[in-house]
Each structure stands twice: as structure tokens, then as C-alpha cells.
Amino acid sequence: MSQWKKLSKQIASSTEDEPFLHNLETIVVIISKVLSLAMVVVILVSVYDLGFVLFQELFMPSEGFFKDTLFKIFGLFLNVLIALELLENITAYLKKHVVQVELVIVTSLIAVARKIIILDLEKKTAMDLIGLAIAILALSISYLVIRYMNKPHRSE
Numbered sequence: 001m002s003q004w005k006k007l008s009k010q011i012a013s014s015t016e017d018e019p020f021l022h023n024l025e026t027i028v029v030i031i032s033k034v035l036s037l038a039m040v041v042v043i044l045v046s047v048y049d050l051g052f053v054l055f056q057e058l059f060m061p062s063e064g065f066f067k068d069t070l071f072k073i074f075g076l077f078l079n080v081l082i083a084l085e086l087l088e089n090i091t092a093y094l095k096k097h098v099v100q101v102e103l104v105i106v107t108s109l110i111a112v113a114r115k116i117i118i119l120d121l122e123k124k125t126a127m128d129l130i131g132l133a134i135a136i137l138a139l140s141i142s143y144l145v146i147r148y149m150n151k152p153h154r155s156e
Contacts, residue, residue, distance in 0.1 A: 078114035
């Protein structure tokens with residue numbers, strides 16, 4: 001019976017605010033570190049893929065290189081850039097324990113830019129283009145608002 005009391009006291013004390021939040025923060029930090037390691041693996045694989053495609057296309061070019069393959073290469077470059085930005089988001093979180101909204105918006109803008117660069121206009125409808133335009137506008141306005149709010153203002 002004494003062991004049950006001890007166990008129940010341990011459970012009750014671990015669910016108090018301070019220990020619970022500390023345990024939760026520890027779990028979040030561990031998950032963030034695992035995500036950052038996974039993102040490094042993704043970046044390395046993406047760079048390998050980009051290098052493979054570049055080597056293949058430069059030394060064994062096919063017809064219509066600039067028409068089709070160039071957009072594929074641009075897409076792969078931007079994939080690496082997006083992955084690097086995501087890694088930067090994770091490491092910024094690990095350093096400051098705060099999600100930096102400005103970084104997230106910049107990453108989103110890069111992802112939308114990638115979508116536009118590799119966009120095949122023959123396969124897209126007007127609604128697709130309107131959706132991308134709205135996304136760009138919303139992200140751009142959000143970025144400007146965040147930049148303005150983070151900018152130190154002079155009190156004169």
C-alpha cells in the first residue's frame with residue numbers, strides 16, 4: 001500500500017506546472033534535435049540528387065536541355081535552399097526556443113517561388129494562378145508587417 005502512495009505522489013508531483021513544463025520542454029528539444037539531424041540527411045540527399053542530375057545532363061545532354069531539364073535543375077536547387085531554410089528554422093528554435101515567424105514566412109515565399117519557377121503553364125488553370133498570386137500577396141504583406149514590427153523605432 002505504501003508503494004501505491006509513493007507512486008501516486010510521484011505522478012501527482014510530475015503533473016504540477018513546473019516539472020511538467022520542464023519535461024515537456026525537454027521532449028520538444030529532443031524532437032527538434034532529431035528533426036535537425038533528419039533535415040541534414042534530407043539536405044545531403046538533395047545535394048547528391050542535384051549533383052547527379054547536373055552531371056548527367058551536362059555530360060550526357062539530351063535534346064531540349066533548356067526547355068525541360070533547366071526547370072528540373074532550378075527546382076532541385078530551390079529544394080536544397082528550402083531544406084536549408086527549414087534547417088535554419090529548426091536551429092533558430094533550438095537557440096532561442098521561439099519560432100521565428102519571419103524565417104517561416106521567408107521559407108514559405110521561397111517555396112511559392114519554387115512552385116512558380118517550375119510551373120507548367122500549359123497544365124495550370126486560371127484558378128491555380130490566382131491561388132498562387134493570393135499566396136504571394138498574403139506572404140509578402142505578412143513579411144512586411146513582421147519586418148516593420150521587428151524594426152526598432154526611434155522615439156523623437
